[in-house]
Amino acid sequence: xxxxxxxxxxxxxxxxxxxxxxxxxxxxxxxxxxxxxxxxxxxxxxxxxxxxxxxxxxxxxxxxxxxxxxxxxxxxxxxxxxxxxxxxxxxxxxxxxxxxxxxxxxxxxxxxxxxxxxxxxxxxxxxxxxxxxxxxxxxxxxxxxxxxxxxxxxxxxxxxxxxxxxxxxxxxxxxxxxxxxxxxxxxxxxxxxxxxxxxxxxxxxxxxxxxxxxxxxxxxxxxxxxxxxxxxxxxxxxxxxxxxxxxxxxxxxxxxxxxxxxxxxxxxxxxxxxxxxxxxxxxxxxxxxxxxxxxx
Ligand SMILES: [Mn+2]
Numbered sequence: 001x002x003x004x005x006x007x008x009x010x011x012x013x014x015x016x017x018x019x020x021x022x023x024x025x026x027x028x029x030x031x032x033x034x035x036x037x038x039x040x041x042x043x044x045x046x047x048x049x050x051x052x053x054x055x056x057x058x059x060x061x062x063x064x065x066x067x068x069x070x071x072x073x074x075x076x077x078x079x080x081x082x083x084x085x086x087x088x089x090x091x092x093x094x095x096x097x098x099x100x101x102x103x104x105x106x107x108x109x110x111x112x113x114x115x116x117x118x119x120x121x122x123x124x125x126x127x128x129x130x131x132x133x134x135x136x137x138x139x140x141x142x143x144x145x146x147x148x149x150x151x152x153x154x155x156x157x158x159x160x161x162x163x164x165x166x167x168x169x170x171x172x173x174x175x176x177x178x179x180x181x182x183x184x185x186x187x188x189x190x191x192x193x194x195x196x197x198x199x200x201x202x203x204x205x206x207x208x209x210x211x212x213x214x215x216x217x218x219x220x221x222x223x224x225x226x227x228x229x230x231x232x233x234x235x236x237x238x239x240x241x242x243x244x245x246x247x248x249x250x251x252x253x254x255x256x257x258x259x260x261x262x263x264x265x266x267x268x269x270x271x272x273x274x275x276x277x278x279x280x281x282x283x284x285x286x287x288x289x290x291x292x293x294x295x296x
Contacts, residue, residue, distance in 0.1 A: 001073045001096055006045070008070040009283065010052030021069030023286055024097040028076045028090060028109035031231075031266075032083055032148075040231060043265030043278075044075065044107040050272060051279035058287035060248075063294075065286040071102070076113070083112060083148040090116025094259070098124050103289055105282065108263035110231075111138070111150040114216045118160050121258055125212040128258075129163040131205065131250065133243065134218040135234035137172035137188070139179050150231075150264070153216075158185050165208045167201065167246065168194060168221035171234050191236050194246075202246050206253050215250070215260040215285070219278060229274035231266050240277065244284070251288035252295075260285055 001024070007016040008025055018024070027044030056066050073093060079085040090106065094117050097104040106117050111134075121128050132138070138154035141147065147156065157164050163185050170191035172180070180188055187208045189201050220230040223237035251257060265278050 001071070001093065004072040004074050006048045006072065008048060008051050008072050009054060009056055009066050011056070011066045011070060015066050015069050016071055017069070018071050021071035022103055022290070023068070023070045023105055024100070024102045025070060025072045025105045025107060026076065026090065026093050026097070027072065027107050028113040030076065030078060030086055030109045030113065032110060032112070038231070039266035040108060040110045040264055042267050043109050046265060046267035046275040047107050047262065047278045047282065048072065050275035051283065053276070054279055054283060058284060060284065061287040061291040063287060063290060065283060065290055068290055070286070083146070087112065087116035087119070087148070091120045094120035095124070104259040105286070106259075106261035106263070107282070108261065108265070111153045111216070111218050111263045112148050114153055114261055114263060115148065115156045115160070117259060117261060118157055118162055118214065121212070121214055122160050122162060125258060127211050129165060129209055129211065129213050129255075130157050131209060131213055131215045132157070132164060132166045132218070133168050133216070133221040134166060135168060135170050135191070135220040135237060136218070136232065137166065137169050137176045137180060139172065139176035154186070158183065165189075165205060167205060168238050170236050191238070194238060194242055195236075198242055198245060202249050205246060206249050209250065209253065209255045211255060212258045213250070213255045214258055217260065217262045217281070218264045219262065219274075220264060222277070227274050227277060229266050229268050229271065230264050243281070247285065248288065251285065252292055257289060
């Protein structure tokens with residue numbers, strides 16, 4: 001795979017070559033169907049830029065994750081013929097990364113990119129559970145004329161045959177509410193439950209997960225106070241520590257984390273804190289992947 005011109009964390013070639021890297025980051029700078037505020041095409045680059053200003057010591061895990069190597073591939077190119085070729089491109093890249101024994105990370109870009117990742121992981125592992133952090137249920141069968149709209153990601157994941165666990169949800173249509181009530185392959189933890197009892201929600205999530213788990217992060221799961229840089233902000237979102245507390249227990253649980261993504265960053269010019277949050281979240285998650293390997 002070809003390297004991108006910008007590295008993660010501003011690290012040098014020594015730690016970012018394909019050969020020496022435990023992690024492979026795939027930038028998906030696409031916003032085909034963003035419905036409200038556009039700009040997620042600038043998300044991956046903003047995360048990479050912010051990451052070069054980050055401390056490379058992970059103070060929670062007491063390690064320097066970059067030393068295990070973080071490769072960044074060239075961006076997934078925009079296809080003018082619709083979403084399918086771009087999702088196929090994500091799928092192909094995930095397959096190469098998995099085949100090389102590396103840990104895949106997708107940066108977006110609109111949330112539909114996740115469907116390409118899930119397709120590759122389903123083919124590789126068969127059984128798969130997706131943990132979705134999101135303000136929106138994303139359970140629409142189709143939206144604005146396409147089944148590949150970002151508002152349909154959860155539904156496409158269910159269609160792919162993966163199990164779905166959602167957390168932070170606080171916005172949906174009546175159709176989606178009905179679908180969730182009858183669906184047996186989706187477990188939803190609402191934002192109000194996170195607020196009322198974080199410990200129980202965390203336990204509930206961990207016990208809903210088993211086997212191979214992919215984590216997808218729509219950044220709008222965070223409160224717009226700390227994450228205004230999203231296409232469809234919703235009040236009442238998670239704090240940094242709520243997300244971190246849930247993630248810690250998930251990442252260090254017995255399930256096999258097979259990849260993750262951080263999606264839907266639509267950077268606001270001059271406002272760097274949200275970009276930095278996304279970069280730090282990504283790096284912290286890499287830290288847990290390594291911390292768990294060391295435990296074994
Ligand atoms: Mn969302």
